[in-house]
Structure formats: structure tokens, C-alpha cells
Amino acid sequence: MTLASLQVPVERNTDGIEAVLPQLKEQFGTRYQSSHSMREQHGHTTTWLPNQLPDAVIFAHSTEEVSAIVKLCAAHRVPIIPFGTGSSLEGHVNAPGGGISIDLSQMNQVVAVHQEDLDCVVQAGVTRKQLNEFIRDTGLFFPIDPGADASLGGMAATRASGTNAVRYGTMKDMVLGLTVVMPDGTIVKTGGRAKKSSAGYDLTRLMVGSEGTLGIITELTLRLFGVPEAVSAAICHYPDVESACNTVISAIQCGIPVARIELLDTLQVKAVNGYSKLSLKEAPTLLVEFHGSEEGVKEQVELFGSISEEFGGGDFEWATRPEDRSKLWAARHDAYWAGLSLRPGARGLSTDVCVPISKLAECVTATQEDIEACGFTAPIVGHVGDGNFHVLVLADDQNPEEIASVEAFIERLNYRAIDMGGTCTGEHGVGQGKMKYLAYEHGAGVDVMGSIKRALDPFNIMNPGKIVAIEP
Known part of the structure; x- marks a missing residue:
């Protein structure tokens, strides 16, 4: 292959x-x-x-x-x-x-901010950091944080997620309405500023995640949230990945409203230490963050700490000052680039899957065993609070045998996640690279997707060759 x-x-x-x-x-x-x-x-x-x-x-x-x-x-x-x-x-x-x-x-204007209604209207080229900078004096923020300073139009088109998804949801939960240019050039407005509606087909949700194959998103109406009174972040190390995952599973099942909970395996911690000049213990690690009132955050921390201790978690290293938290999360967001440093000159083949939270430990452990059997350099990092994790396989893309081996590994990973009741992608999207797994995951649903594509874009001009393959 x-x-x-x-x-x-x-x-x-x-x-x-x-x-x-x-x-x-x-x-x-x-x-x-x-x-x-x-x-x-x-x-x-x-x-x-x-x-x-x-x-x-x-x-x-x-x-x-x-x-x-x-x-x-x-x-x-x-x-x-x-x-x-x-x-x-x-x-x-x-x-x-x-x-x-x-x-x-260059379509990067914040059109309106409705502070009293907790929403805003932006052009598609506005990035998440730009929006949060614009509204920082309002006491509001936009929570979806995929790491990269992506455009909000692109984030909606790919149904982006990120580190805050376990608490606030994903882009599908944030988008109230869209302005979309359809394949014939017609301008359509979907949804609106009302928090709910029963009026007709949900065209907004159809467009969110369509990856530009059904239309071009040019404007978005988005939900905003109040900046929490208290924020506390911590690092905790574990004897193995399974213990870290089981901590996550128990915390979520207990209903602890964790805002962020990220997993770094030992190899990823090593990469982050070198790239971001940190000195974290090189062991499976959870980065967690809690949002709420002072008392609420204190209670969340205590309950999470007791669960963590049951699974062998070490002492927490706390980061309560904004600058310390920013440094910590900047290192997490640089995980992709840090991972590349583990094998200079190699290409990074990044892939993600998502499984039900109860299957997280099993899936991550099986994936680590597969990586070891293949002899790959492949750190794992993930938004594990919602069962989503990423693998960055470092490979020589000029070596056909190595690439074939990596492709076989990625295929096994995707089928493993789907067989566990999960999905071939939690947030990267389908594009070209994940098309081959859709039929296995959705069955006849892929035919329905193709029918929608043909109905709206009969000449197949909107981002062709992505998600579903159709003939014009």
C-alpha cells in the first residue's frame, strides 16, 4: 500500500x-x-x-x-x-x-458580541485565539481548544474538539447558526441565536462536520461561556498507562466535572521535556484542570485525588497561577511538534480514534502493545476524558516497507476502535485519509451520505474526493 x-x-x-x-x-x-x-x-x-x-x-x-x-x-x-x-x-x-x-x-471580523445572551457572530476566518482576545474584557470565553489556532469556520467544518471537550462539548455543541454558500452559489442562513428550535431540518448540524463537501461556511453564530471564578490545573504521574486510563474512567463515571483531562504516555513526556524545556517525570502522566467556584474546585480536586490514589497516582503538582497553567498547556499543545523531535528527519503520521470511556484503557493498552510489536517510535497523547486519543507514528516516508507497516498499524487501530463501539476519528475528521473506514463504521449510512452529497452538489465541485466518493 x-x-x-x-x-x-x-x-x-x-x-x-x-x-x-x-x-x-x-x-x-x-x-x-x-x-x-x-x-x-x-x-x-x-x-x-x-x-x-x-x-x-x-x-x-x-x-x-x-x-x-x-x-x-x-x-x-x-x-x-x-x-x-x-x-x-x-x-x-x-x-x-x-x-x-x-x-x-482575511474574513476575520468579529461581527457582533451579545454579552447578555452569551453568544457572538464571527466571520469564518476568525481564529479561536483572536475571538478570546476580542472578548476577554466581557467576562466571557469560547472554550473549544483544539491546540492549533485554527479558524472557527474550519473548526466547524471539521467538527473540531480539543482539550476542553469533556466539560464544554465540541463544535457541534457550540454552533447556533451558520451562513453557508451552497454549491450553486446560493447564500443560505441556518439556525439563529435562539438556544433551541424545532423549525425544520437541522441544516446547521448537517453543515457542521461536512468538511466543505456540501457548502462553504462564511459566518458563524457561536455560544460563549462565563470565565470561571476559579481554575486549578495539576499534573499526576502513574505506574502505567492502564492505571492512568482507569483513573479517567472512574472520575468520569463519578460525575466529576473535570474541564480538561489529558494523557501523555512516557514517550510523549520525554518529547515534551526536550521540546518545551520541562522537567516532568518520564512516566504516564495526566494533565487535569478544574473550573468553577473556589469551593467547587476544591471539592473536585479532593475527589479526583482520592480516585487517583486508588490507581497508584503520585503526588499532584499544582499550577494555579495563570502563567504556570499557560506554560503547562502550551507544552501540551506543542505535543505534535515535540513528538517529531524524537526521530529527526522522519515524517509524523498522526491519527486519532475515539472509544466509549469504558473501553479506553483496553484500547490504549492494546495500541501500545501493537506499537511495541511493530518497533515504532509512536508517542500517544489524548483528550481521554471523552475517550479520544492520538498516535503520532514517526516514519521514513521514503521507505515503502516502513510506510506499508505503518498503514497496516493505522488500519488495525481504526478497526479496533470501531469494534469497541467507537469511531475512526474523534476530531481529526475524515478528509482523504479516513474515507476507507467509513463503510465499516456506518454501513449503509455511507450511501445516505452519498445521496445527500449528490442532491446538494450534483457536479461534485465542493471539496471533491473527501468523506464520500461520488461520480458527478
């Missing part, structure tokens, strides 16, 4: 592409870019799949501009690939049939 074999071929419409390029160049001037370096950047990011370049990149400034681009491309049946910050991991922004990459990063 080769990496390229994971990519679904999409027929190139050369005549259509050649027809739209001069028109777009004339209309957008310097915001139309076609240099090789710009196209390469937009066709390939942190993914390990082979690069597939678009024919041009356009930096859009408004929903109306996106609509105009889509209408022109639809008329000539030219593929369109939405682009946010390029932090996706499964080939979401590759252009298998060429076409136009629409970069939404």
Missing part, C-alpha cells in the same frame, strides 16, 4: 479550469495567487498524504465574494476547496482534481 492509494482520484476538468482562471484573476487582482509556493501551501499542510495543488488561490473578503466565485466555478464545473488556516491532518485541503482554493483567512 502507498500513501497515494488513500487518495480518491478526481477527474480534472482542464477546459473549465482554463475558462475561469483569467476571469478570477481580472476580478480579484492581487488577491488572486497562482505561484507554485502559494498553491503548494494551500494544497498541503500538516498532513502526511501526498500534495495535490489547486490551480489558483483566492483570498475572499465577504460572503458575496465567495458566492460569486462559486457561481462562476459551478457554471464551468470547477472544483472548489475551502481553506482556513491549514491545520487539518487528513488531507482536507488537497485538490485532487485541481481547481480553486478559497482562502477565508
